[in-house]
Structure formats: C-alpha cells, structure tokens
Amino acid sequence: xxxxxxxxxxxxxxxxxxxxxxxxxxxxxxxxxxxxxxxxxxxxxxxxxxxxxxxxxxxxxxxxxxxxxxxxxxxxxxxxxxxxxxxxxxxxxxxxxxxxxxxxxxxxxxxxxxxxxxxxxxxxxxxxxxxxxxxxxxxxxxxxxxxxxxxxxxxxxxxxxxxxxxxxxxxxxxxxxxxxxxxxxxxxxxxxxxxxxxxxxxxxxxxxxxxxxxxxxxxxxxxxxxxxxxxxxxxxxxxxxxxxxxxxxxxxxxxxxxxxxxxxxxxxxxxxxxxxxxxxxxxxxxxxxxxxxxxxxxxxxxxxxxxxxxxxxxxxxxxxxxxxxxxxxxxxxxxxxxxxxxxxxxxxxxxxxxxxxxxxxxxxxxxxxxxxxxxxxxxxxxxxxxxxxxxxxxxxxxxxxxxxxxxxxxxxxxxxxxxxxxxxxxxxxxxxxxxxxxxxxxxxxxxxxxxxxxxxxxxxxxxxx
Numbered sequence: 001x002x003x004x005x006x007x008x009x010x011x012x013x014x015x016x017x018x019x020x021x022x023x024x025x026x027x028x029x030x031x032x033x034x035x036x037x038x039x040x041x042x043x044x045x046x047x048x049x050x051x052x053x054x055x056x057x058x059x060x061x062x063x064x065x066x067x068x069x070x071x072x073x074x075x076x077x078x079x080x081x082x083x084x085x086x087x088x089x090x091x092x093x094x095x096x097x098x099x100x101x102x103x104x105x106x107x108x109x110x111x112x113x114x115x116x117x118x119x120x121x122x123x124x125x126x127x128x129x130x131x132x133x134x135x136x137x138x139x140x141x142x143x144x145x146x147x148x149x150x151x152x153x154x155x156x157x158x159x160x161x162x163x164x165x166x167x168x169x170x171x172x173x174x175x176x177x178x179x180x181x182x183x184x185x186x187x188x189x190x191x192x193x194x195x196x197x198x199x200x201x202x203x204x205x206x207x208x209x210x211x212x213x214x215x216x217x218x219x220x221x222x223x224x225x226x227x228x229x230x231x232x233x234x235x236x237x238x239x240x241x242x243x244x245x246x247x248x249x250x251x252x253x254x255x256x257x258x259x260x261x262x263x264x265x266x267x268x269x270x271x272x273x274x275x276x277x278x279x280x281x282x283x284x285x286x287x288x289x290x291x292x293x294x295x296x297x298x299x300x301x302x303x304x305x306x307x308x309x310x311x312x313x314x315x316x317x318x319x320x321x322x323x324x325x326x327x328x329x330x331x332x333x334x335x336x337x338x339x340x341x342x343x344x345x346x347x348x349x350x351x352x353x354x355x356x357x358x359x360x361x362x363x364x365x366x367x368x369x370x371x372x373x374x375x376x377x378x379x380x381x382x383x384x385x386x387x388x389x390x391x392x393x394x395x396x397x398x399x400x401x402x403x404x405x406x407x408x409x410x411x412x413x414x415x416x417x418x419x420x421x422x423x424x425x426x427x428x429x430x431x432x433x434x435x436x437x438x439x440x441x442x443x444x445x446x447x448x449x450x451x452x453x454x455x456x457x458x459x460x461x462x463x464x465x
Contacts, residue, residue, distance in 0.1 A: 030139040032242040038389035041073035047344040057130040071377025079112035084155025089186045114155035118204035144215035153187035167197035216244035223249035255300045265302035276322035281422035299390040304333040305341035328460040335418045385409040385416035404429040420460035428452040437463035
C-alpha cells in the first residue's frame with residue numbers, strides 16, 4: 001500500500017512538472033537588454049495619467065500591441081510612485097491646499113515628480129498587480145520597460161524627511177529646502193554628501209529591477225546629481241541585470257563607459273524649434289550637429305525629439321512651436337543619428353497642452369501622424385542606414401543650398417538621403433547623387449539624373465538605394 005502511494009506521488013509530480021514546462025512555453029521571455037538593440041530602437045514616453053480617460057495602467061496595457069506597430073522597443077513610464085499631499089502643486093503653480101473649494105482642490109493630483117515612496121505604486125494608476133501585468137504585456141511584445149526615476153529630490157511626505165532629515169539639503173537654520181534656483185517648491189532637495197542616503201537610493205532602484213522586472217531607468221535631471229553617484233550606482237544595478245539607462249541631461253561625462261546608455265539631445269531639440277521659424281534653419285542644424293560631433297564620442301547616443309511631457313505642457317504643442325514645419329522636423333528626428341522619441345498623444349495628433357497637475361486626456365483617433373510614425377517606424381527598424389546606436393550609420397551633410405537641408409546616412413553602402421525645404425516658400429535643389437531611388441515613405445521610384453528637385457514649402461523626401 002505504501003509502495004502504491006509513493007508511485008502515485010511520483011506520477012503526480014511528473015504531471016505537475018510537465019504542466020509547468022507547458023506553462024513556461026506559453027510565457028514569452030524577453031531577451032536580456034543588449035547594446036545592439038539600441039541601433040534601431042524607438043522609445044515611447046507613457047504618461048499614464050493622461051493616456052486614457054481612465055488614467056490607469058490597465059487602459060495603457062491593452063494598447064501596447066498597437067505601439068508595437070509604430071516600432072516601439074522601449075516604454076518609458078513617467079513616475080508611477082505615490083505623490084505627496086504636503087505642498088502639492090495645483091494648476092497655475094499655487095499649492096492645492098490654498099484652494100478653498102473642496103471639489104476643485106480634489107482635482108489637483110500633483111506632480112508625478114513629488115514622490116513619497118520609491119517602492120510603492122500610485123493608487124491613481126492602479127495596483128502593483130496592474131503594474132506587473134503592464135510589464136508582462138510589454139515583454140510579451142518584445143518591449144522593454146524603464147521607470148522614470150527622481151533622484152534629485154522627494155516630495156515633502158517622504159518618510160526620509162521624518163526619519164532622516166540629514167538626507168536632505170538644509171539652510172543655515174537647519175531647515176530642509178527645495179532645490180535652489182528652481183520654483184520646485186513641492187519637493188525637498190536631497191543631500192548627496194550623505195552616504196547612507198545614497199545606499200538607500202540604490203537599494204530602492206534595485207528593488208524594481210530584481211523584484212518587479214523593469215529593464216532600467218530614465219533619470220530625471222541626472223546632471224544635477226553628482227556624477228560620482230552614478231559611478232557608484234549604475235555598476236551595482238548592472239550587476240543585478242542587463243539594463244538600459246537614459247539620462248535627462250546633456251553632459252558628455254554621463255555617457256562614459258559603464259554609465260548611461262543615452263542622454264538627451266537638448267541642443268538638437270531647441271534647434272528644431274528655431275528651425276521651424278525659418279531662421280537660418282539649415283545653418284543652425286549643421287552647427288548643432290558639428291557641435292555634437294566635437295563634444296561627444298563616436299559611440300555616444302542621444303535621444304532626438306520634437307516633443308515630450310515638459311515641452312508639451314509648458315512650451316506648447318508641436319503645432320504651436322513648429323506650425324507647418326512639424327512633419328518635416330519629425331521625420332528629421334528619425335533620420336538623424338540617435339534614438340527618436342514618441343510622447344503620449346503625439347501619435348494621435350495631440351494638439352493641446354496636457355494639464356500637468358490634474359486629469360486630462362489625449363485624443364485616441366488615428367490620423368495623419370499615426371500613419372507617418374508607422375512608416376517611420378518601419379524604416380527605422382529595418383533599414384541599416386538608420387542605425388543610431390554604438391555602431392551607428394555614418395552621417396554626412398551632402399549639400400547646403402539656401403533653405404534646403406540634404407543629409408545622407410550610410411551603413412556599409414546601404415544609404416538613405418533626407419532632403420527637405422526648411423522654409424514656407426518653394427525651392428529647388430540639384431543633388432550630385434545619381435540613379436534610381438525608392439521613396440522611403442510613400443513608395444514609388446525617384447530618378448536622380450542631374451535635374452533639379454522641386455520642393456514646396458516644408459516639403460521633404462526620404463530616398464533609399
């Protein structure tokens with residue numbers, strides 16, 4: 001009898017193992033992040049609060065397969081942590097606590113960047129289980145998830161303020177202060193001279209990559225944090241898992257070996273805004289690219305963008321800032337070296353400034369921008385000439401003629417040419433390149449035979465051999 005019981009237990013164990021193997025086969029495992037994946041990657045900034053009417057993880061998760069159609073490889077989630085009540089900001093910049101009308105006061109949800117706990121989820125967006133489902137769905141669709149990390153400051157309700165005031169910058173009276181030189185009065189400035197605070201910060205970051213499966217971080221105002229902290233933290237994080245690190249900063253030293261994988265192309269972005277006004281557009285772009293070549297190493301990677309959460313909310317929509325130039329400059333952000341960014345709503349022709357401290361939402365109807373980003377995504381993810389990682393394709397300015405910008409990307413003979421009229425008046429250009437080229441975005445053939453190309457105001461072409 002005892003022997004029969006043992007046999008039965010063994011059979012049950014075998015069946016259980018077979019089921020576990022079958023279940024694991026059904027779960028798609030994403031490959032560890034590797035630098036080669038940056039060559040043709042597109043990054044998407046997800047504003048969970050404003051992405052949908054629900055403002056939830058679940059509402060975003062169901063659309064992840066749609067983002068795959070745009071070629072998205074990395075999802076950057078704006079901060080998902082609880083937000084402080086103390087000194088919470090309201091629309092207009094005042095503190096929410098000063099609003100007398102209770103219903104109006106409740107609408108003020110505060111800044112994502114005023115964090116109360118780096119290891120918890122903001123209940124506004126859902127539960128930790130909802131967050132895990134988002135990460136799972138992204139991985140099933142071959143996308144990596146990075147968290148927006150806020151290392152420079154915390155909200156005024158963070159437990160560190162009560163338990164460890166020495167973790168914060170203090171004035172002569174011993175009072176904790178907000179970051180100097182800013183109007184960020186809803187947050188308290190962290191003191192990086194304190195070694196214990198550094199250790200806790202690193203442990204909190206480790207939690208998300210070891211326990212919750214995230215694939216890296218976008219680090220807010222990374223240049224305001226001492227570089228030696230990143231030299232301390234990033235190797236420890238990488239020892240746990242292969243991760244992707246994005247610095248909201250331009251400083252070249254942050255891209256040194258072993259530190260951040262990518263930084264912001266801030267100068268490129270500001271240049272794009274100036275170019276939209278038709279003010280020496282070609283000259284400004286070429287000067288910016290020359291400056292980047294001189295100060296960054298050949299394998300440094302920059303993120304190129306026409307909008308993001310700060311630009312949209314504080315400086316204006318793409319239409320406000322760029323007008324009729326928006327489409328041509330969006331294409332330029334894809335064909336330039338580096339990694340292009342899509343910000344929530346951009347794919348749906350978002351044309352209003354999203355509220356920052358209260359609920360808003362983006363349009364969800366596909367239009368001209370979705371179609372363009374879908375084509376650009378296919379081109380970016382399949383054509384070697386648009387590789388923009390550590391072994392990026394060569395970049396050359398092939399002709400400077402009035403308001404016409406003509407550039408070439410070349411990867412071992414696989415070439416792509418971008419030609420654009422960066423003005424609102426018709427123009428023409430004759431290229432020295434000859435032969436039959438494909439129209440990379442619209443299909444069909446374009447023959448370059450020495451005759452002039454006629455381009456309407458803000459018209460552009462992407463030609464591939």
